[in-house]
Amino acid sequence: MRVLITGISGFVGSHLAEYYLKQEKHEVFGTIKWRSNPENIIHFKEKLKLYECDIKDAFAMKTVLSAIKPDYIFHLAAQSYVPFSWRAPQETLTTNIIGEVNLFEAVRELKLEPLIHIAGSSEEYGLVHPEEIPITETNPLRPLSPYAVSKVAQDLLGHQYFKSYGLKIIRTRAFNHTGPRRPEVFVTSTFAKQLIEIEKGKRKPKIYVGNLNAVRDFTDVRDVVRAYSLALQKGVPGEVYNIASGKGLKIKELLDKLLELSGIDLTIEEDPERLRPSDVELLIGSPEKFQKISGWQPEIPIEQTLKDLLDYWREKIA
Ligand code: A2R
Numbered sequence: 001m002r003v004l005i006t007g008i009s010g011f012v013g014s015h016l017a018e019y020y021l022k023q024e025k026h027e028v029f030g031t032i033k034w035r036s037n038p039e040n041i042i043h044f045k046e047k048l049k050l051y052e053c054d055i056k057d058a059f060a061m062k063t064v065l066s067a068i069k070p071d072y073i074f075h076l077a078a079q080s081y082v083p084f085s086w087r088a089p090q091e092t093l094t095t096n097i098i099g100e101v102n103l104f105e106a107v108r109e110l111k112l113e114p115l116i117h118i119a120g121s122s123e124e125y126g127l128v129h130p131e132e133i134p135i136t137e138t139n140p141l142r143p144l145s146p147y148a149v150s151k152v153a154q155d156l157l158g159h160q161y162f163k164s165y166g167l168k169i170i171r172t173r174a175f176n177h178t179g180p181r182r183p184e185v186f187v188t189s190t191f192a193k194q195l196i197e198i199e200k201g202k203r204k205p206k207i208y209v210g211n212l213n214a215v216r217d218f219t220d221v222r223d224v225v226r227a228y229s230l231a232l233q234k235g236v237p238g239e240v241y242n243i244a245s246g247k248g249l250k251i252k253e254l255l256d257k258l259l260e261l262s263g264i265d266l267t268i269e270e271d272p273e274r275l276r277p278s279d280v281e282l283l284i285g286s287p288e289k290f291q292k293i294s295g296w297q298p299e300i301p302i303e304q305t306l307k308d309l310l311d312y313w314r315e316k317i318a
Pocket of ligand 1: 076
């Protein structure tokens with residue numbers, strides 16, 4: 001199998017690449033941008049076949065696909081950070097929507113027939129009413145950020161290209177995921193990094209936080225990439241599946257678990273910069289539809305995920 005991962009040097013892409021490399025029977029290809037930071041893939045980079053491709057460039061996309069002719073495509077390249085999407089809505093919409101169209105059009109024009117995974121997000125559900133929890137795939141999509149709108153568009157385009165042209169597209173909507181290599185702009189990682197800086201004496205014992213009352217559904221990134229792989233093996237083209245644990249955790253509970261694991265005594269301070277213009281209070285997904293077709297269950301407990309995340313920052317911060 002020839003597996004292509006766009007955005008392979010990103011957080012999820014690097015874990016998915018490792019997942020496929022471990023199975024040994026796959027050739028793993030990936031796209032990176034010119035000057036992409038290779039840090040996430042540095043330990044196994046020589047086993048990958050990397051291509052430079054800005055997904056906004058239709059010509060580059062077609063050239064890469066025509067060279068690789070993949071059996072599986074995991075489309076992970078994206079502007080993936082919600083707060084940045086308010087500061088750069090045009091960049092977010094162009095990269096995420098036009099980038100995906102470039103991928104689909106290249107597949108179509110080259111008459112390739114790969115299975116294609118589109119990585120949607122729980123952010124697509126946006127405003128969710130308490131009686132709608134746990135969220136199923138049929139819940140209305142009420143996105144609350146430019147990022148979320150871009151993901152809804154990706155999702156619907158995936159459906160449209162399946163219906164219009166028969167492209168074998170399987171969509172997922174992953175709820176929160178974290179683990180080693182999560183960039184520090186994401187909540188679990190920003191906490192973990194600050195804790196390790198305090199542990200190493202690089203910061204006063206005070207941690208800055210955003211909205212601690214939000215409830216999120218967290219899964220380890222290594223369980224999520226296993227789900228993505230299963231989605232292409234067991235999923236039905238044209239369908240969409242939630243990838244979620246089905247359990248909610250308050251951000252405050254996550255912080256408490258991290259504090260317990262690190263054993264550090266500190267004060268907590270709210271930082272208005274870390275609050276979003278419109279935040280989603282409650283996001284818990286129903287993984288039932290995906291579990292029925294794949295048998296997937298998350299295997300890594302959140303405590304292990306957080307421990308590995310702390311160790312990641314321990315290693316990174318000298
Ligand atoms: O910006 P870089 O050099 O770190 O590369 C990122 C890449 N990327 C692009 N690749 C090609 N052309 C572009 N115009 C372009 N813009 C960004 O996508 C990075 O390697 C990757 C995204 O990785 P992360 O930001 O770490 O996202 P993560 O968490 O791995 O999310 C993967 C997917 C995304 O579609 C999210 O929206 C979804 O899962 O949740």
